[in-house]
Amino acid sequence: MYTQSFNVQxxxxxxxxxxxxxxxxxxxxxxxxxxxxxxxxxxxxxxxxEAYRKTLVRQISQHAHSxxxxxxxxxxxxxxxxxxxxKAILIAKVQDEGGHGLYLYSAAETLGxxxxxxxxxxxxxxxxxxxxxxxxxxxxxxxxxxxxxxxGAAIMNQIPLCRCSYGPYARAMIRVCKEESFHQxxxxxxxxxxxxxxxxxxxxxxxxxxxxxxxxxxxFGPPDANSPHSEQAMRWGIKRISNDDLRQKxxxxxxxxxxxxxxxxxxxxxxWNEERQHYDHGEIDWDEFWATVNxxxxxxxxxxxxxxxxxxxxxxxxxxxxxxxxxxxxxxxxELRSNFALSSTDRKNQHKEAA
Amino acid sequence: MSTTTPALKDWPLWEVFVRSKQGLEHxxxxxxxxxxxxxxLQMARDVYTRRQEGVSIWVVPSKSIAASAPEDKDAxxxxxxxxxxxxxxFYDIPEEVGHx
Numbered sequence: 001m002y003t004q005s006f007n008v009q010x011x012x013x014x015x016x017x018x019x020x021x022x023x024x025x026x027x028x029x030x031x032x033x034x035x036x037x038x039x040x041x042x043x044x045x046x047x048x049x050e051a052y053r054k055t056l057v058r059q060i061s062q063h064a065h066s067x068x069x070x071x072x073x074x075x076x077x078x079x080x081x082x083x084x085x086x087k088a089i090l091i092a093k094v095q096d097e098g099g100h101g102l103y104l105y106s107a108a109e110t111l112g113x114x115x116x117x118x119x120x121x122x123x124x125x126x127x128x129x130x131x132x133x134x135x136x137x138x139x140x141x142x143x144x145x146x147x148x149x150x151x152g153a154a155i156m157n158q159i160p161l162c163r164c165s166y167g168p169y170a171r172a173m174i175r176v177c178k179e180e181s182f183h184q185x186x187x188x189x190x191x192x193x194x195x196x197x198x199x200x201x202x203x204x205x206x207x208x209x210x211x212x213x214x215x216x217x218x219x220f221g222p223p224d225a226n227s228p229h230s231e232q233a234m235r236w237g238i239k240r241i242s243n244d245d246l247r248q249k250x251x252x253x254x255x256x257x258x259x260x261x262x263x264x265x266x267x268x269x270x271x272w273n274e275e276r277q278h279y280d281h282g283e284i285d286w287d288e289f290w291a292t293v294n295x296x297x298x299x300x301x302x303x304x305x306x307x308x309x310x311x312x313x314x315x316x317x318x319x320x321x322x323x324x325x326x327x328x329x330x331x332x333x334x335e336l337r338s339n340f341a342l343s344s345t346d347r348k349n350q351h352k353e354a355a
Numbered sequence: 356m357s358t359t360t361p362a363l364k365d366w367p368l369w370e371v372f373v374r375s376k377q378g379l380e381h382x383x384x385x386x387x388x389x390x391x392x393x394x395x396l397q398m399a400r401d402v403y404t405r406r407q408e409g410v411s412i413w414v415v416p417s418k419s420i421a422a423s424a425p426e427d428k429d430a431x432x433x434x435x436x437x438x439x440x441x442x443x444x445f446y447d448i449p450e451e452v453g454h455x
Binding site: 041088092096184256257 | 379441442445446453
């Protein structure tokens with residue numbers, strides 16, 4: 001669904017730009033820079049600066065985590081969908097999000113970081129996921145709004161990532177973007193249907209849009225002036241369009257859609273600017289945004305503990321699959337089986353620590 | 356006579372994947388026999404990229420590939436046939452909304 005391309009390990013106000021040049025290997029660095037300048041692709045076996053590798057692991061794994069955690073707010077509505085049709089659609093969408101997470105974990109793994117490590121970082125709270133999922137889904141219209149606005153914002157961000165300089169990430173994004181159009185359209189269409197319904201249903205849609213609009217604008221990350229990592233990411237061809245430009249594109253595309261739908265976007269300052277040929281908009285509450293990123297949103301604890309519980313509850317399935325595979329391999333080899341039992345216990349302890 | 360590492364009688368089979376252009380994925384293009392991985396890469400270069408068909412080659416031992424059985428085709432892929440709601444065209448969006 002979405003990634004936040006900023007470093008959340010640092011607190012705002014204390015950020016400083018990462019050094020642009022690497023001194024690890026000047027000759028390889030020159031080749032790398034030339035490839036980037038020529039708009040070329042970096043592949044897993046190519047030399048790359050450590051900072052480039054680290055930035056990508058952080059961004060791709062956080063993107064993957066966002067897909068996985070993103071299943072939770074919508075998943076809550078599967079059992080309460082208003083019709084069999086909407087239920088089937090929602091299941092298909094949530095299933096896609098799980099798939100997107102898997103494409104992305106695989107892309108991140110090509111950089112040499114194991115999936116175990118990435119999951120441990122998510123479960124311990126060290127790695128972040130998109131803050132938009134730390135807000136609750138309070139009514140059925142939220143499912144439509146997430147498709148229309150949250151996935152709409154994600155698409156804006158992901159389309160330029162299809163041209164990212166790192167080959168496996170770019171190719172994963174192409175696959176994701178192809179599937180994402182269904183997500184946005186199903187959401188928008190679900191809202192269209194509600195807007196032809198009762199006054200209560202219309203109010204539900206408006207309430208949902210009111211709650212999600214500002215959070216969606218914040219999804220694009222801090223303003224350019226306050227986003228020093230963006231510059232480095234642009235230099236590396238990881239990021240192609242700035243946070244503010246993407247946000248503007250999203251607003252310009254969304255206002256006409258809101259008009260057709262018949263809802264009001266909750267920003268009194270939202271107004272077409274003839275001179276700029278863009279919509280002007282009001283101030284985003286960045287304090288609220290950072291508070292949520294740093295763990296104090298309404299659902300941070302619930303989302304993370306649900307994820308950790310799902311992972312721990314699945315431990316016996318992973319153990320059983322491995323035990324079965326080992327048994328096929330070595331028959332009744334007692335020694336191997338006891339080795340396996342031991343490593344499985346070790347792993348469990350690691351998960352407990354992570355939780 | 357049996358040894359723990361029997362000498363190869365025939366060169367094993369390798370599957371060849373070629374990346375046609377920078378940035379694209381490797382695509383399967385065929386197979387060949389070769390004595391080892393380096394040899395297979397050399398052969399693949401000669402057999403499959405004589406007209407600049409590629410910028411990168413992967414070779415994978417054919418015996419490492421697990422494939423679905425042809426008779427399982429229906430069971431595996433039919434269930435997706437009636438899930439037309441997975442496609443964006445399933446949803447009617449008014450013209451004036453434009454591209455979505």
